[in-house]
Amino acid sequence: MSNDDKRLSTMISRRTLLHSMAAAGAATGLPMLGGTRAFAQEPQKPREIIVRAWGGSWVEALKAGVSDPFTKMTGIAVRHDLTEDNEIQPKVWAAVAQKRVPPIHINWDTTTNATKSALRGVTEDLSDLPNLKSTTELAKPVGLDGYPIVNTYGYVYVLAYRPEAFPNGAPKSWKDLLDPKLKRRIAFYNDGIGFHFPAQVAGGGKIEDIPNNMQPAWDFVTMMKQQEPLLGEDPDFTTWFQKGEIDAACTISTNAREARKNGIDIKWVVPEEGAKFDTDGLWIPKGLPANELYWAKQYINLALTKEAQQVWLDGLGLPGVVPGLTPPADLANDPSYPTKPEDFKNLIRVSSKVQVQNESDWFAKFKQIMQG
Amino acid sequence: MRTYRVAYPLTWRAMDVLEAFVAFVWPPSFRAAVPYLFLLPALILVGLLVLGLIQIADTSMRVLDRDTFLLSDAYSLDNYRRALTEPFFATIAGRSIIGSLIVTVITLVFAFPYAYLMVRTSSSALRKFLLVALFLPFFIGQVVRAYGWLIILGNQGIVNDILGHAGIPTLRLLYNYPAVLFGLVQYMLPFAVLMLAPALTAIPEELEAAAGSLGASWLKTFRHVVLPLARPGLVGAGLVVMTLSLTDFAIPAMLGGGSQDFIANAIYDQFFRTSDQGLGATLSLLLVAVGSLLVGVVFTAFGAGTLAMGGRRK
Structure with missing residues (x-):
């Protein structure tokens, strides 16, 4: 294990955060699915995609912020699978190992859990998502190459x-x-x-x-x-x-x-x-048919837009990975909702x-x- | 032309054909094997379980590589070394074994008078009431029952409310070892009563009457007549309660407040929390081994009880 891998910044770097936020700010104004045209001709739409999620207010927030807008824009229904994140993991791993189609299209997961899947090599690379350009450095999983996971918010x-x-x-x-x-x-x-x-x-x-x-x-x-x-x-x-x-x-x-x-x-x-x-994120398991992989990526791409993040994360009360989000009224200047670099100085990230x-x-x- | 008259109805002929087919497939000489044929589904089921155990045994000897989260190709006993030497696993093993023994004893003590009253009462209404009270918990899952105890025994629960009216400050009744044992006893009681009732029914009432007519007090009759004759039921019930308690997951998780893990909780953690299926499989096999060992000790000491069915009982 290299030193780089062993330990990343203990406190989030003020300079890198500012830099990434500035870069992301320049990229705002992208359309909702930001550059979907970057993909070739749209592949066949599946009837539905399955997104694993946590229940209660968590899935309600995701539904309002991402799933419903996705269905409205694409016509593809979104089914939320509420299997616990650590219980879906062995099922996905087994499906990939046996070269079966995995039971879900997208896993909403803790970054720590998702990192295990990434290290195991069962995650699709998401580096080509157009809306990644408009995100802060929080979206990038630390200690991993590329984007096997996209972090979507911190807590x-x-x-x-x-x-x-x-x-x-x-x-x-x-x-x-x-x-x-x-x-x-x-x-x-x-x-x-x-x-x-x-x-x-x-x-x-x-x-x-x-x-x-x-x-x-x-x-x-x-x-x-x-x-x-x-x-x-x-x-x-x-x-x-x-x-x-x-x-x-x-x-x-x-x-x-x-x-x-x-x-x-x-x-x-x-x-x-x-x-x-720490952060949570979204990732896609390997083994999906090409058209379903495309639309699963579109879902995550949508989740990285400012509009989707604002609604989704208002429900959760958590800071997102897109600059310019407005904190919920009860969390303005709250230490659990870091938005400015100085807010991070007392937060420990490994x-x-x-x-x-x-x-x-x-x-x-x-x-x-x-x-x- | 006259129509040929069939000697037998068509259905009879069909039956003849079927009988001939069966005689071809399963000749009369095979008849002695019929009982074994009925055993086949059970053997297949047990065989599948054994196959599962073999798979678990294989996994238990593979070590997790934390750089790739894949299990090793090579076999190793490292998981067994960890399971047998790390203090945490010794702690939970001790807690599980001692807990299951305590729960077994307390459950039998509570279940015996219940079962005795149920089979001996002359009141049909009381018997029906006891039967309904016995089966009612089976309609309510283990998790729901545990939640019930959270409501009753919590800081703002009914018990603390009553204590509060008596001027007693709020007591922490949950999230400790006694709470887990209490929950297990409550869960196991119906199983024990169900196992004891047939054994007590099999004791002729006349024996107790005879002992009484010879001058034995109720206590002496109980000790020298009822208890020895009820031993098969006690052994059977004890085995069921002990093995179910030893392997329980939900009650320690919910009433233990995260600080009273049993072995099953540790197995869950390894499979689903740390993704170490090798160590999880090792703990699973060790749990099977400990359970089997305890059952073996009981069989050796007391016989198989009602579980011996028609076999020789000690």
Whole structure:
């Protein structure tokens, strides 16, 4: 593994972001499907394309922002397959290995998961999507050649909290969660995802030492275990906040926002040690007939337009990869919705390739500490 | 011209042809093999399972290359080394085995009086009520039942509401080991009652009456007559509860709050979270081995119970 692969920028570079945003800005004004004429004569349209998606408000946002406009423009129906991302993965891998047509046309996936598929060689190259020209550097998967995946937005693992549990003001540090009054009142993901990297900083270590020396992270996780945190998945956090089970959690801001939409008094911060920033993306499995591959690419191309991103990501409350998007009113200047280079200075981003090569060990270590 | 009169109806002739065909395909000398023919579907089913196990065994000896996310072509025992030496897997194995044993004991203790009352009561209404109460949970899936406990035992649940009225502060009743064991016992109880009921029905009531007429108290009759005769049912029910608890996934996942994984949860993680099918297959095989070992120990110590059917029971 090369050093380039091992570690990409720990904090997103201000200069590169500005550069890419400027370049993308120059390319705005492309038509909705931006340069579909770049493709040769339109191949035969399939009756439908299948897009794997997360359910609930996630798929509703995708439908409103991308799927419905795609159907309106092309006449091709879009079916959303709500199989979990990590459960569709082995099915797609098996289909490609057996040279069968894969069960979906497009996978809406975490970039980390998608990177595994890319490393395995089951993803189509998307470098020829015309609308890539108008995207920021966030769209490019880090640590991989070309565009086996196109990132479509970013998200932050924030420290979400109930203000009434913090009468002296918002927590400033992940160490604030060690307060004895929060014992059994905090939550993390059950594999620790989102918390490994800030724990590395809070434990006195350096981001640059990831993945070779993460002992500071494990020391901090060990301290946090004394708080007997709850460990769960995305839907659990919203439920736990709503049912008063927890006062604070390390979770994706979308979950906290969902709880707030449901009337729970909840806020979030990016603590001084930083918060993990990651991306989700879209990719196409190999093995599709040529005409279906073409239209699947058109779908992703549409998802990269400003119009589609604005509607889709308004629903999710997440920052997109096209410049000039207007944040939802409740997220303007919010640390979980970075738009300006300075917004990224406290966000920690590690190459997906490094993550997939080490996550099995990190998950096991986190679980061993928490369940040991 | 007179029409030729057929000696037999056409359907009879058709039957003759069919019989001749069957006699050709399956001659009378093969008749002794008929019972085995009926076994064939079951053998095919078991054979498919064995084929699956062989496939899993093959996968278990291939190591994941994290640069390509492909399994190695060469065989290796590295997954077994990891499964047997990494502390996390030892932790969850211990938790699963001990949990399944505790659940088995508690479930049998609760199931026995239920089953006994159900088969012995002279009240038809009570028997029907107990039967309905027994089968009702089968109509509700395991996940729904676990969600039910989340509602009842949560911080804002019914139990904490009642405790609150009594001046007791909110208790964390969920997301710990006892909550998982509690959920498993509740899930397993109907299985145990169903396994125990036939064994208790087979004990003649006259034996208990005879013991009583000879001066034995109810407790003595229970201990020296009912319990020994119910042993096949207890063993059968215990085996079913133990193996189902050992391999359960949903209850530890939902009532354990992510901190009480059983082996099945770890297998899921390897297959679907870290994409390491080799290690997942290894853990699966080890789970089968541990389960088989426990069943073997019970068979050796107590016999096969009702699972022995017509065979010799210890």
